[in-house]
Amino acid sequence: MDKTEARIRLAIDAMGSDLGPSEILEGVAQAVELSPRNTEFLLYGQQDILGPLINKHSILSQSKIELIHCPEVVGMDEKPIAGIKAKKKSSMSLALQGLKEGDADAMLSCGNTGCLMAGGAIKLRTLEGIERPALCTIWPGRERYFTLLDAGANPHAKPFHIAQSAVLGSNYARVALGLVRPKVGLLTIGTEEGKGNEVIHETHAMLKDIDGSIINYAGLIEGFQIFENVVDVVVCDGFVGNIVLKACESLSKLIGSFLDEELRRNALRKTGALLSKGAFRSLKQRINPEQFGGAPLLGLTKNVIKAHGSSNRNHVSGAIKIALDLVQHDILNQVLEDIRETNEILRPEPLLNRD
């Protein structure tokens, strides 16, 4: 089924974000220019804020944009399940609802991560055969990008969940990174057999079982190999993935601050920094690639994409590109098929009525 010719409808939560709705709308405007002509945008949010912004924007006012009024907003500090349940008329809730009812093919939010994950799981449920969704992130490596999951959707992961995440991540690497047979690595400590812990041993055995037919399993990898492009898909449970993601994000910010401080320490350094300022701009873009501004929550019955709360217009536009890629590559059906095969191998049904 080739969806590239069909109409594609994207639901955007235009409210939840650190930089505010106008930055999200600028991102949508950029995306409009880069998207296929058959793309339509459903903007969920407060009419009195979004309406004037759209009307006075030369690109948006002439685009295929529908504004759906939502009186409430989920705050960045609200608790996951309580937040989404309490605010049924919020832009996040109604965008998820629109997605569920088939009004849209994918949904994007820069809002509260916990609420989006809880809302996605409650409203949309998981694809047939999948037990838990996984948040799938793209990171810069030494030579090329790679994907790491689960970045925090499932902090109580069992080996079977992590094995399913490997299948989800492989599909995502095919779509987002254009790889045919992405190499999968299981994140652990020490790569000798026997090291790590019980969950790792069991997951490792499962990944070996589905290697070849469903995924391209390269084995165990250690923390120091994450960025070395030893594999294209780094798989781990949501507890480890979330901590590593957040620690690495904040470390790169810290290094940026230290560099900035050191370069301002005297006049000579300041002059040097001015001459090489292009290098610092390129460095920033390499570490925080805007084209991968969104992280899909894979394993649900619909495409949900989470963008960082601090996303600027370029990140929003990048996240919309990811949403389009997921829809155009029909990732939901690809995943459904791979998971069916995975479950046949890892959880064979009892053979009833066998002669």
Added chain:
Amino acid sequence: MDKTEARIRLAIDAMGSDLGPSEILEGVAQAVELSPRNTEFLLYGQQDILGPLINKHSILSQSKIELIHCPEVVGMDEKPIAGIKAKKKSSMSLALQGLKEGDADAMLSCGNTGCLMAGGAIKLRTLEGIERPALCTIWPGRERYFTLLDAGANPHAKPFHIAQSAVLGSNYARVALGLVRPKVGLLTIGTEEGKGNEVIHETHAMLKDIDGSIINYAGLIEGFQIFENVVDVVVCDGFVGNIVLKACESLSKLIGSFLDEELRRNALRKTGALLSKGAFRSLKQRINPEQFGGAPLLGLTKNVIKAHGSSNRNHVSGAIKIALDLVQHDILNQVLEDIRETNEILRPEPLLNRD
């Protein structure tokens, strides 16, 4: 008991290291000059290699140095338990043996981490009341240094082990960072009560029980807070700690490489980089502080310090300083006392013969 006046003997594994024995000896020579006069160094390694290096070194040849010949070396790629058991005459094994028999007050190695941890656990055993040792690292934060443990000694940690690590880390922060009441944080995902996983919930309850009397517990922290000096002691299990440590180490190397590449991309940037080269040197030192070149394996009956395989002379000298600090502050007895109190609270003995 004040040990500052007593003789201090340090056992050094002079063989295992990426840069070779001569770099370790240069580190020892630096340390000789900075250490109290009552410090003696026991160098374990191959006589034909170390002997000439010591004899022709103006500082070492005149210092209180004893050379203990060890015919074997534990390789960097050997398996933990097999490696240490197969090579009983290695510099690492014999240095641990010397420590066990009271020939030395602390032992330092830049060699194979897995073998050192296995060897330490097998030969030295844990202090009374402690179930598992923990590897204790010091990291640069935005405003000041902090300690993170366990960095990989115990990847199967139970809540009780992590609670004991909090006590070990508090003691280490007192010695290494000079803090009186270091703040302890438990690393997790999402800081609302109920988030995280079962191990986190149980550990959190235990840490609250020993808060005040034994540790200064500040509560749960997330990955993005690690570097923000919200706490002085970040505690987690060895699986998470090792992965975060190695991921962060390799990320800072990657950022360094990217920066280097970008600064060399054209003549203008190269000129700028030359003018501000002092900034890059300072940045490197801030991210990889040489004065904290060693990580103690705390919880054993003796002081064992692991230095990075790639340690240069400054890192070795820094690690020796840490070894001296541990001995001078009598950390073993401090830990013994705190752990006794911890266990009384967390694991009360049944009250027999109570009237």
